[in-house]
Amino acid sequence: MKAIKENKYSIFLIIGVLLLVSILPLLVNLPFVLHVLISTLMYIGFALSYDIVTGQIGAVSLAHASFFGLGAYVTALIGKAIGAPFWLNIIIATILSIGLAIVMSLPAFRLSDLSFSFATLGLALTVQLVVKNWVKITRGPMCIHNVSNSSLWFNGILEISRTNLIAYFYLFLMVDIVIIILYRLISTGRLGRTLTAVRNDEVLASSVGINIQRYKRLTFFISAGIAGAIGSLWAPYISVVCPDYLSMDYTLNLLAIVFIGGSGSLLGVVGGSILLTVWPELLRVTPAFRLIIYGLFLLIFVTSIPNGVKGIISNVNKRLKIN
Amino acid sequence: MEIFLQYLIAGITNGATYALVALGLTLLVGVARLVNFAHGDFFMLGGYLLVFLFVDKEIPYLLSIVITLIVMLILGLLFERIVVHPTINKTWREQLVATLATSIILSNVAILFWGTTPRLAPTKLSLTILRLGPITISSHRFVVFFVAVISFIALSFFTKNTKIGKAMRAASQNRDACLIYGINVNFVSLVTVTISTMMSGLAGVIITPLYNVSPTVGSVMTLKALTSVVMGGLGNTTGAIISAFILGIVEALFSGYVSSQYQDVASFVIMILILVFRPHGMFGKKVGI
Amino acid sequence: MPLLKVCGLTKKFYGITAVNNVSFAVNTGEIVGLIGPNGSGKTTLFNCITRMLIADQGRVLFNGEDISNFKPAQIAQKGLARSFHFIRVFIDLTVRENILVAAQHHQQDNDLEQIFRTKNSRLLDQEILIKADKIINFIGLQGLTNEKAGNLSYGQRKLLSFSMAIIFHPKLVLLDEPAAAVNPTMIKRIGEYIRTLNQQGITFIIVEHNMEFIMGLADRIIALDQGSIIADGLPRDVQHDYRVQEAYFGV
Numbered sequence: 028m029k030a031i032k033e034n035k036y037s038i039f040l041i042i043g044v045l046l047l048v049s050i051l052p053l054l055v056n057l058p059f060v061l062h063v064l065i066s067t068l069m070y071i072g073f074a075l076s077y078d079i080v081t082g083q084i085g086a087v088s089l090a091h092a093s094f095f096g097l098g099a100y101v102t103a104l105i106g107k108a109i110g111a112p113f114w115l116n117i118i119i120a121t122i123l124s125i126g127l128a129i130v131m132s133l134p135a136f137r138l139s140d141l142s143f144s145f146a147t148l149g150l151a152l153t154v155q156l157v158v159k160n161w162v163k164i165t166r167g168p169m170c171i172h173n174v175s176n177s178s179l180w181f182n183g184i185l186e187i188s189r190t191n192l193i194a195y196f197y198l199f200l201m202v203d204i205v206i207i208i209l210y211r212l213i214s215t216g217r218l219g220r221t222l223t224a225v226r227n228d229e230v231l232a233s234s235v236g237i238n239i240q241r242y243k244r245l246t247f248f249i250s251a252g253i254a255g256a257i258g259s260l261w262a263p264y265i266s267v268v269c270p271d272y273l274s275m276d277y278t279l280n281l282l283a284i285v286f287i288g289g290s291g292s293l294l295g296v297v298g299g300s301i302l303l304t305v306w307p308e309l310l311r312v313t314p315a316f317r318l319i320i321y322g323l324f325l326l327i328f329v330t331s332i333p334n335g336v337k338g339i340i341s342n343v344n345k346r347l348k349i350n
Numbered sequence: 351m352e353i354f355l356q357y358l359i360a361g362i363t364n365g366a367t368y369a370l371v372a373l374g375l376t377l378l379v380g381v382a383r384l385v386n387f388a389h390g391d392f393f394m395l396g397g398y399l400l401v402f403l404f405v406d407k408e409i410p411y412l413l414s415i416v417i418t419l420i421v422m423l424i425l426g427l428l429f430e431r432i433v434v435h436p437t438i439n440k441t442w443r444e445q446l447v448a449t450l451a452t453s454i455i456l457s458n459v460a461i462l463f464w465g466t467t468p469r470l471a472p473t474k475l476s477l478t479i480l481r482l483g484p485i486t487i488s489s490h491r492f493v494v495f496f497v498a499v500i501s502f503i504a505l506s507f508f509t510k511n512t513k514i515g516k517a518m519r520a521a522s523q524n525r526d527a528c529l530i531y532g533i534n535v536n537f538v539s540l541v542t543v544t545i546s547t548m549m550s551g552l553a554g555v556i557i558t559p560l561y562n563v564s565p566t567v568g569s570v571m572t573l574k575a576l577t578s579v580v581m582g583g584l585g586n587t588t589g590a591i592i593s594a595f596i597l598g599i600v601e602a603l604f605s606g607y608v609s610s611q612y613q614d615v616a617s618f619v620i621m622i623l624i625l626v627f628r629p630h631g632m633f634g635k636k637v638g639i
Numbered sequence: 640m641p642l643l644k645v646c647g648l649t650k651k652f653y654g655i656t657a658v659n660n661v662s663f664a665v666n667t668g669e670i671v672g673l674i675g676p677n678g679s680g681k682t683t684l685f686n687c688i689t690r691m692l693i694a695d696q697g698r699v700l701f702n703g704e705d706i707s708n709f710k711p712a713q714i715a716q717k718g719l720a721r722s723f724h725f726i727r728v729f730i731d732l733t734v735r736e737n738i739l740v741a742a743q744h745h746q747q748d749n750d751l752e753q754i755f756r757t758k759n760s761r762l763l764d765q766e767i768l769i770k771a772d773k774i775i776n777f778i779g780l781q782g783l784t785n786e787k788a789g790n791l792s793y794g795q796r797k798l799l800s801f802s803m804a805i806i807f808h809p810k811l812v813l814l815d816e817p818a819a820a821v822n823p824t825m826i827k828r829i830g831e832y833i834r835t836l837n838q839q840g841i842t843f844i845i846v847e848h849n850m851e852f853i854m855g856l857a858d859r860i861i862a863l864d865q866g867s868i869i870a871d872g873l874p875r876d877v878q879h880d881y882r883v884q885e886a887y888f889g890v
């Protein structure tokens with residue numbers, strides 16, 4: 028899967044579009060529309076974090092949902108114990124997710140390629156089993172309901188009520204902008220080149236002095252931290268936290284977004300997130316039906332359309348320029 | 351002691367199950383160098399076809415098996431043409447994503463058709479309990495064991511004594527070897543993938559009467575089969591079968607003596623340890639420098 | 640003290656002994672040619688020295704330091720560069736980026752500085768950029784600076800991988816058939832360039848089948864056959880050594 032060279036200005040394009048989107052809630056204040064927008068923003072951040080490890084350095088992790096789920100559970104549990112402000116929840120969730128990533132990396136990064144993916148799959152299922160069976164803390168399959176609202180300060184001071192969708196919208200928007208900038212900083216410049224080099228050819232990369240393990244760990248930890256933060260924001264918004272937050276279905280959603288949109292590309296991943304989040308919400312399809320469609324598209328793209336939708340667009344562009 | 355024997359028998363049946371599923375996968379890995387993450391989903395489909403034919407439509411068990419195998423044959427051909435063939439010369443990433451996509455499609459199709467509640471398909475044999483002293487065994491376990499042995503013998507016979515089988519064996523040593531046998535590489539791939547798919551489906555039909563079938567059983571089976579294959583040495587059929595039995599027995603003992611909830615964790619841990627301590631991971635990675 | 644000292648290196652593959660108890664030393668400033676028929680173990684020897692393959696026996700000392708247990712990346716960091724027999728380039732990076740990425744791991748700044756583009760980090764970027772463009776001009780790929788390496792021809796990739804091996808001012812460079820499938824004019828230029836770099840103090844070990852090229856360039860030739868050293872000496876002497884003749888032509 029070849030990454031596409033990013034247009035220099037794509038980040039301005041995306042942030043510009045996001046700013047345009049940011050006035051949307053002021054125009055259409057319908058709960059349903061806002062919910063679709065918030066879900067899309069959530070997936071943009073989540074998918075970008077996934078792409079740092081899967082698209083940039085090319086280590087296809089199948090454990091990404093574990094970090095999201097961990098972030099969500101941690102936030103739900105903190106909410107039950109003490110009312111911590113949302114930013115503290117994010118910090119704790121991020122740190123714990125990185126902790127989990129460090130534990131996972133101990134065996135997983137002794138492996139490369141397919142073995143790595145396979146090991147992360149086993150690890151993800153293990154974590155999910157633990158969450159499902161540790162009923163005393165997680166309430167297992169009964170889920171944790173009524174997660175406390177996000178608040179700006181301790182003890183529910185300046186609480187953001189779940190009905191205040193606009194506030195959640197801007198919260199996710201801000202977080203997304205931070206993630207986009209971070210993604211951009213990581214995927215370009217010297218570090219970006221290093222990651223592409225490792226993805227392309229590990230042997231050659233090590234022959235020019237690149238410490239492959241170190242960069243794999245770096246990207247894995249960063250991406251896990253971001254996923255934990257997203258989970259931490261999502262839990263109060265959606266108000267229920269269940270073991271299937273850690274399930275493969277979430278990871279497979281991300282896989283579809285990244286590979287259909289165009290892996291390793293900011294525009295591709297953001298486009299993929301929008302494409303794949305909006306229509307199932309609009310058509311209100313069942314998750315099973317949605318996943319079938321994703322699976323079909325994934326197959327079509329991976330077998331016959333390299334570089335995803337982003338690739339198609341840049342090809343069309345090229346042709347238009349030549350003619 | 352009785353308890354131990356009881357666990358052991360459960361373990362051996364588990365082992366036979368994993369062996370049946372792993373048999374098809376090791377063929378695929380050996381001949382086509384393809385790690386198929388959808389392999390267990392064909393097992394699951396086999397199970398559901400049995401539920402559909404035998405339980406819902408009340409077709410006799412043996413006839414249900416035959417029909418299932420025919421359906422698996424068609425699915426195998428389609429799978430080879432649509433998924434395997436277009437990705438066979440691409441990187442492991444494309445192959446992983448393509449077979450995972452297949453797994454997503456199959457397991458969710460099962461959810462659409464049959465829902466998420468596990469389904470049972472008890473047969474006369476599975477309900478007949480034999481008593482050997484203090485130990486009780488469902489007679490169907492013998493069927494499982496018998497089919498596993500027969501499949502193994504049939505597969506060895508096929509690969510050793512037919513022209514296409516020999517070409518498959520040669521291809522597992524060296525990709526270009528098919529040319530020597532004058533057999534089209536495409537054809538070898540088609541036959542291999544189809545047999546592999548049919549064996550996974552067969553395993554599903556044979557085993558479902560003992561347990562139950564649900565849409566998620568596919569990915570669990572894929573993991574168990576892959577673990578056996580990796581443990582046995584890639585493409586080494588005998589190794590994979592022995593490993594499958596070891597895995598089954600360890601799991602049953604763990605589940606009996608330690609914790610049944612974490613039974614699967616035991617096998618994941620085994621899998622990860624094996625991956626880590628097998629130098630260079632799954633493929634004994636040959637670096638083409 | 641020799642720059643590189645190889646002691647009793649042995650590597651077996653399923654019964655084939657690809658490298659058999661090989662010992663030799665290379666001094667700073669030398670250009671050593673490594674010759675031998677196909678399958679004689681030259682590439683495997685390079686792989687064992689750079690630890691891309693783990694030798695069954697033997698030690699490698701580089702600059703007086705035992706590097707037998709180092710990782711390939713560490714060995715590169717120490718100043719031992721190499722090119723590959725089956726040419727490798729980073730296909731998703733452009734020609735310039737390939738060279739930059741080969742040079743940048745010898746820069747002294749950390750990941751955080753890189754992520755947040757500190758002033759120091761940007762200065763270093765400038766520095767290697769100038770170096771990279773210089774070498775691109777030299778190998779004549781300036782028209783393709785921003786072309787993806789995946790779109791280059793075999794010969795162009797070869798030149799690129801040569802530049803990637805020398806860009807970070809290594810002490811010792813192992814080149815695996817740098818002249819094969821390169822046009823005669825370019826072969827001449829590569830030869831001259833190697834000599835220039837050699838005068839600046841870089842040591843070379845070069846595997847090459849092009850006898851004219853290697854005999855003209857090397858100060859010393861080591862000949863391998865079936866994994867063992869069969870001759871080690873001045874180019875003229877080795878060329879006329881009967882064992883070498885036998886190995887090559889089966890006389």
Ligand SMILES: Nc1ncnc2c1ncn2[C@@H]1O[C@H](COP(=O)(O)OP(=O)(O)O)[C@@H](O)[C@H]1O
Nearest residue numbers: 636652655657676677678679680681682683684
């Ligand atoms: N990865 C490998 N696995 C098995 N055999 C190998 C491997 N690499 C090289 N060989 C064998 O080792 C011997 C030496 O090969 P090589 O070092 O490539 O020779 P040269 O570079 O001199 O042509 C050959 O017989 C070759 O077949």
Ligand SMILES: [Mg+2]
Nearest residue numbers: 681682683724
């Ligand atoms: Mg060679």
